[in-house]
Amino acid sequence: MNLPAMVKIKQRFDNTPIADIDRAVADEFARNQVHARIRPGQRVAVTAGSRGINNIARITGAIVGELKHIGAEPFIVPAMGSHGGATAEGQAALLAHLGISGETMQAPVLSSMETVSVGETTEGFPVFIDKNAHDADHIIVVNRIKPHTDFVGDHESGLLKMLAIGLGKQKAADLYHCLALEHGHFKVITSAARLILDRYPITFGIGIVEDQRDATTIIEMLPRERIVERERDLLVKAKEFFPRIPFAEFDILIVDQMGKTFSGTGMDQKVIGRTVVPYHVVPDVPKISRIFVRDMSAESEGNATGLGNADFTTSRLVGRIDRAYSYMNSLTASSPEIIRIPPYFDRDDECLENCITTLPFTAKPDPRIVHIRNTLHLETMYVSANLLGEVGTNPGLEVLSEPKPFVFDDSGNIVQPT
Secondary structure (H helix, E strand, O other): OOOOOEEEEEEOOOOOOOOOHHHHHHHHHHHOOHHHOOOOOOEEEEEEOOOOOOOHHHHHHHHHHHHHHOOOEEEEEEOOOOOHHHOHHHHHHHHHHOOOOHHHHOOOEOOOOOEEEEEEOOOOOEEEEEHHHHOOOEEEEEEEOEOOOOOOOOOOEOHHHHHHHHOOHHHHHHHHHHHHHHHOHHHHHHHHHHHHHHHOOEEEEEEEEEOOOOOEEEEEEEEHHHHHHHHHHHHHHHHHHOOOOOOOEEEEEEEEEEOOOOOOOOOOHHHHOOOOOOOOOOOOOOEEEEEEEEEEOHHHOOOOOOHHHOOEEEHHHHHHOOHHHHHHHHHHOOOHHHHOOOOEEOOHHHHHHHHHHOOOHHHOOOOOEEEEOOOOOOOEEEEEHHHHHHHHOOOOEEEOOOOEOOOEOOOOOEOOOO
C-alpha cells in the first residue's frame, strides 16, 4: 500500500469569540427591554435543538436565568423534529447529553411529541406546533444560524427552520421533507415559519453564530418583527465564518468521526462537496475521489444519517448504528440513500488499501490525502506531503510539523495523532 508521509497544518482564522456568555445574554435582554414584553408570572417556552452548538447549555441556562430574574416562568421545549428516535424520552435524553436538563437549567424540560394544528399556509402546507409551546404565553426560539447542509437560500439552518421543523416535531419534519421534494426546502420552511410567526407569540428569537473554530462569535436577540430580516443578515455573516477544507481536489478524505453533533448529515455535505440525495444541493468543490469515515461520535447515539456519503467505513462504526434512530431520521427526511452502509472492514489499513485500490490508475502511486477530525473542526488537519505545494501558496495555511509516515497499531488502526 502506497501511503504518503503526512504533515500537520493549521488554517489561520482571525476572529474574536465572545468571552463572557452570561454577560452577552444579559446585555441582549437589557438592550431589547425584555421586561417590557414579558411580565412576571408568564410562562415562557425556550426552544432547544439537537445540533452540536458550542456553549448551548451555557446560553440556554443564561436565558432561563434572565427570564427568572424578571419574574417569568421559563421551561425548555425540545425542538428537533424527528431526532431522538422521534420519542419524548429520546429527545429529552438528547438534550441531557448536551447539558440541558431540568437539574442543570433549574427549569423543567417539557418533552412531548404531541402537536397542535396551526392551520395551512397560502400554498396549502399544513403547519403544526409543539403542544407545550402552544400553551405558553411567550416563545423564545433559539438556534445557531448557519448554512444548511442540503439547500441554498436567504434562510437556511436557523430560527425559521427551528420554528417550522423543530417545533413541528416528527409530524412536520416528515411532511415538510416530502413537500420539499416538490417545492424545495426554502419555500416550505419559510412559508410554515411565517404562519407560526403570524399566529403565535414568538416574542423573541436568539440567533447564534459560530466561527471556524466552533467558537460562539455572535449572540443576538431579535424581536419577533425583526426575526425574518435579521436572520438573513446573520446567515451572510455565518457563511463568511463557515469552515472549509482548503483544497479544491484530492484523492482520499479520512474522517475520524461523523455524527449529528457535527452536522445534520453526519459529515457536512457543504464541507465534503458530496451528496447521494438527488434533490440536495452541494458546492462543486472540493472534489474528493474517496471518503473513508472511521467512527461515529458517542453523542450521536447511533444515528448514522449521512453514512451513505462515505465510500468506506469500519465495522466498529457499523456496530454503533442504532437502526431505529437512523431509519427514523433518514426516512423522515425522505432520504433513504443517506443511511446506506458502504463497504466496511475491521481495520483502518484495510479501508485505506481499498480506497487506493479504487482510485484512478494515475493516483494510486502517490495519493493526495487529507485527514480531519470531523467536518466541524477544521482549524488543524493532516495532509499528505504531496499537497505541500498548495499549502505554500495559500497565505491562510501554516505548516506545523515535519512529514511523518502513517502509523498503525497491532489491530491495523491509525494511531497518527489528530
